[in-house]
Every structure is written in structure tokens, then in C-alpha cells.
Amino acid sequence: MSSPAYAEDEVHKLEKKLEKAAEAYKDAKKDLKDAEKKQKKLKKDIKDGEKKVEELTDEINDFAQAAYLSGGLPTATAILTSGSPQEAVRSLSTMSFLGEDAADELEDFLAAAEELEADKDALDDEIEKAKKAVKKKKKAQDSLKDQIDEINGGPSNGSGGAAGQGPGGGGSCSETDPTGTGGCVTPTLLHAYNEAQDAGYTRYTKCFRNQDSGEHGKGRACDFAASEGGFGSDATGGDQTYGDNLAGWFVNNADALGVYYVIWDNQIWMEGTGWGNYSSGHTGNPSQDHTDHVHLSVNL
Structure with missing residues (x-):
């Protein structure tokens, strides 16, 4: 059994580490919160991107219809049956028939679609990393708390399982x-x-x-x-x-x-x-x- 003086010295050292761990945990939670705020913004950007994709899809259909009416049946068929805008935009005959402006529209379509997928992937990765960081910092902080509790004799266990998440935010005595x-x-x-x-x-x-x-x-x-x-x-x-x-x-x-x-x-x-x-x-x-x-x- 350790002496009171030794125990006090150990607690002091652990408390110093705990201060740093608590700060790291606080920073990790802030990073997660920032990532979630970014997620909200990215969702709006993604929605805007999907709207742009829909608009460009309509333009492609208009181009195809114009091609059909002007006698360019092979090109129109290629656009409508290509299976994807990516395939259509890479078709030399399509770009030649529609001209530079139409080809630019199709390139925009492709870029918008690719950017949309990149945003989704980046968002998922960032949120996942932030959640893992919060979990890791919380575990480190809890470990130090448990060590201090053991020395001080405070209760660190409790039966009853996990509690549900509270309402959060401010609240009056209502x-x-x-x-x-x-x-x-x-x-x-x-x-x-x-x-x-x-x-x-x-x-x-x-x-x-x-x-x-x-x-x-x-x-x-x-x-x-x-x-x-x-x-x-x-x-x-x-x-x-x-x-x-x-x-x-x-x-x-x-x-x-x-x-x-x-x-x-x-x-x-x-x-x-x-x-x-x-x-x-x-x-x-x-x-x-x-x-x-x-x-x-x-x-x-």
C-alpha cells in the first residue's frame, strides 16, 4: 500500500496528464463538430450539384432531340443510348456534331458528376476520422480518471447500462x-x-x-x-x-x-x-x- 505522500504525488502527476488529455478530448470534439458543420454545408453543395446534373441532363436530351430533327440520327442515338454522359462526352462524333458549345456542356456534366462523388467520399472520410479521434481521446481521458479515482477511492463504476442522449443546448427551468x-x-x-x-x-x-x-x-x-x-x-x-x-x-x-x-x-x-x-x-x-x-x- 502506498504512503499518503506518494499517493498525493502520483495524483498530482496524473492530474497534469489529465488536463492535457481533457484538452485533447475537447479539441477532438470541436474538430468533429466542425466536420459535422462542414457536412451540413457539403450536403447543400451536393444538392446543388445534383440540381446542376439534372439541368445538364435536360440540355443533353435537348441536344439529342435537335440532332434527330436535323437528320443526325446516328449521333442522337449515340447520346440517348450511350448509357452514361461520360461515354457520350468521349464520343468524337457526338462532339463534332454538337459543336464546341455543346461539348463544353457535356464536359461540365462530367465534371459536376465527378466532383459530386469526390465530395461524398471526402465527407465520409473526414467524419469517420473525427469520430475515431473523439473515441480515442475519450478513452485516454477516462483511463486517467480511473487511475485517479482508484488512488482517491472515488467510485468509478456504476451499474445500469448506458443512458440515452439528452436534449442538449440551453434550457430554462420550464x-x-x-x-x-x-x-x-x-x-x-x-x-x-x-x-x-x-x-x-x-x-x-x-x-x-x-x-x-x-x-x-x-x-x-x-x-x-x-x-x-x-x-x-x-x-x-x-x-x-x-x-x-x-x-x-x-x-x-x-x-x-x-x-x-x-x-x-x-x-x-x-x-x-x-x-x-x-x-x-x-x-x-x-x-x-x-x-x-x-x-x-x-x-x-
Whole structure:
């Protein structure tokens, strides 16, 4: 077993690495977001390109019809039955009959089609690379968090499976608090509460708290009792395990649930730093120390 001084030194080193890993993860997510924005623009470009292709197709048909009416049957037939504009544009007889302007139109058709395919391929590759980078950076960050959690003793596991993706974006205290306080919660917090319920964490919970200038008063926080009997005494045995699992589940699903921070058993977890000492705890009061409940705060 390592000495406290050694453990503190190891945590310090890991936290330095974690800061860099968190920054790399943040950059990777930004790159993915930028790629997805580019995807949106490329989809518009592709749609415009397809419209251009349709217009050029109509012009080709017009050229073929004109050729037929003027007696150029072999050339018209070649255009209409060539199977593809690429084959038609490479036909010397077609280009000779239609003239330079018509040949340019056909060349534009070919270029537009090829550019369209290139855009699609580039888009797919860029999005795939960005997703892989996010996954890799997230894995590196989680690994460092787990190492810190192991040294600090914070819960890093949690049963209940993966949570569904939250609504994201901003949100006011617009939803009715499902815990019966008569107050409100944000859409993000309501989603987190419902997902926790679905994961099996159904013990006594309270969210909105009037006359609270903090997260509870803004509808962005809930307190989840560790004991089936509610708040009031330090969790032990199965109640301690329930609290460990719930806190770990919130951490494991932080991205999907929009977690801002989690407080449990004199420790606090925040994005980018992992579990650490809760400086406002260690008072002997179960409520203040969060030894009788898990506190969840969401970003919005």
C-alpha cells in the first residue's frame, strides 16, 4: 500500500496528464463538430450539384432531340443510348456534331458528376476520422480518471447500462419537477432523472428547492437518497453500494446526461478533473457531507 505522500504525488502527476488529455478530448470534439458543420454545408453543395446534373441532363436530351430533327440520327442515338454522359462526352462524333458549345456542356456534366462523388467520399472520410479521434481521446481521458479515482477511492463504476442522449443546448427551468416539490427543472435535468429511474435508481429523490440560490433553485440539481428511507443518516452496507453505483453511473454517462458535477460521500466529480476531495464536507453532518445522498448537477 502506498504512503499518503506518494499517493498525493502520483495524483498530482496524473492530474497534469489529465488536463492535457481533457484538452485533447475537447479539441477532438470541436474538430468533429466542425466536420459535422462542414457536412451540413457539403450536403447543400451536393444538392446543388445534383440540381446542376439534372439541368445538364435536360440540355443533353435537348441536344439529342435537335440532332434527330436535323437528320443526325446516328449521333442522337449515340447520346440517348450511350448509357452514361461520360461515354457520350468521349464520343468524337457526338462532339463534332454538337459543336464546341455543346461539348463544353457535356464536359461540365462530367465534371459536376465527378466532383459530386469526390465530395461524398471526402465527407465520409473526414467524419469517420473525427469520430475515431473523439473515441480515442475519450478513452485516454477516462483511463486517467480511473487511475485517479482508484488512488482517491472515488467510485468509478456504476451499474445500469448506458443512458440515452439528452436534449442538449440551453434550457430554462420550464419542466414540472417530477419529485413533487411543486417547482420546476430544466429539460436536461428531467432527462437525467428519467434515465436514472429507467436504470433502476428509484429511491427517494428531491430536485427543486425554493429559496436556494444554487443549482437546486435553478432547477438544475437533484438529491438522490442512498437509503430507501430517504435522507438523514450515513449510508452503510447496501445503501453505500447503491450510492457508489449511482454516482459511478452518473459519471459513466456524463456526456449523455449533461453532467456538471456529482457529489457523494465527501467527494466531488467534475468534468476534466475526475474525483477529488469535497472541501465543504467532513463536517459529520450527513447532508453536508453527502454521505446520505448523491447530488447531481447538470450543465443547463
